[in-house]
Amino acid sequence: MQWAGSRRRPRRLRATPATRGLVRETRLDPGQLILPVFVREGLSAPRPITSMPGVVQHTLDTLADTAAEVVTAGLGGIMLFGVPETRDATGTGADDPEGILNVALSRVRGVVGDDTLVMADLCLDEFTDHGHCGVLSTDSGGRTVVDNDATLQRYAAIAVAQARAGAHVVGPSGMMDGQIGVIRDALDAAGYTDVVILAYSAKYASGFYGPFREAVGSTLTGDRATYQQDPGNIVESLREVELDVEQGADIVMVKPALPYLDVIRAVRERVDVPVCAYQVSGEYAQIEAAAANGWIDRDRVALETLTSIRRAGATSILTYYALHVAGLLRDGPR
Numbered sequence: 001m002q003w004a005g006s007r008r009r010p011r012r013l014r015a016t017p018a019t020r021g022l023v024r025e026t027r028l029d030p031g032q033l034i035l036p037v038f039v040r041e042g043l044s045a046p047r048p049i050t051s052m053p054g055v056v057q058h059t060l061d062t063l064a065d066t067a068a069e070v071v072t073a074g075l076g077g078i079m080l081f082g083v084p085e086t087r088d089a090t091g092t093g094a095d096d097p098e099g100i101l102n103v104a105l106s107r108v109r110g111v112v113g114d115d116t117l118v119m120a121d122l123c124l125d126e127f128t129d130h131g132h133c134g135v136l137s138t139d140s141g142g143r144t145v146v147d148n149d150a151t152l153q154r155y156a157a158i159a160v161a162q163a164r165a166g167a168h169v170v171g172p173s174g175m176m177d178g179q180i181g182v183i184r185d186a187l188d189a190a191g192y193t194d195v196v197i198l199a200y201s202a203k204y205a206s207g208f209y210g211p212f213r214e215a216v217g218s219t220l221t222g223d224r225a226t227y228q229q230d231p232g233n234i235v236e237s238l239r240e241v242e243l244d245v246e247q248g249a250d251i252v253m254v255k256p257a258l259p260y261l262d263v264i265r266a267v268r269e270r271v272d273v274p275v276c277a278y279q280v281s282g283e284y285a286q287i288e289a290a291a292a293n294g295w296i297d298r299d300r301v302a303l304e305t306l307t308s309i310r311r312a313g314a315t316s317i318l319t320y321y322a323l324h325v326a327g328l329l330r331d332g333p334r
């Protein structure tokens, strides 16, 4: 039977894997994926993170093994988060060369050389006893606040310590105003002009970070709403990325990813630097929980979410599935 317009049949291009493969607009490549990892001081064996099945807090030795796997899998990078044994008000462990994150950075850099990018989360929250991303002070009304400008001085010192330890890339995630400029200046003044700044530019105050708090043993009470963004806003994200690009961000990031695909798209259209997105702990935990119940197919959904994040405009993606998905891309889904 013929019908009006029947010469145009989009299904023709969906007929076989070969036709679908030919016309697929968005593909995933392991080189676009970055694996976030946790390394905990004083551990003798890796410790599972219950809210993130399959993800562990590493020892230095198991971290080194994982870094080697990252290279073999052809991933774009490995992002390190440190979990120290002791914490204090100003997070001195973060810029101490003997601090867990800096020790881990040099260990990992020694393993991978320049074969993948060694990245460091640049923040204070894992290192402060109060769990905030900055140092605290008391404002004129007597309230305890996160002190923006005092925090910048700490970030500058941490950036230099991380570069010295071997980071190719620093990832400032604390959402303080002016952080990118201060960090760029500090790196340049110390001679680290080639160290890349991956700016967590549009970072929302999100419930999706829940499992991460377990992963880093966070001590935070309260929330981060005075520095992370309100989930209702998108124009604010454009302002944040523009400020970061002006201050020298090499790559900007949107975080979380899947609930904020519109933000990824808007940012992609606004800036002329690469856009990264972070598929965060709660996004991972959702997929894992549903898959464990047999409600969804883990591999399929992992690939679909990452493809969607790329389709929205992300150049690269931080994901706890990075190694797993690299395997799927290589060997095909199980």
Ligand code: PBG
Residues within 6 Å of the ligand: 121, 123, 124, 125, 126, 133, 173, 174, 208, 209, 210, 211, 212, 224, 279, 280, 281, 282
């Ligand atoms: C802060 C930081 C957080 C995450 C990455 N960097 C937590 C927060 O802002 O509360 C969350 C990552 C995730 O949930 O996977 N240094």
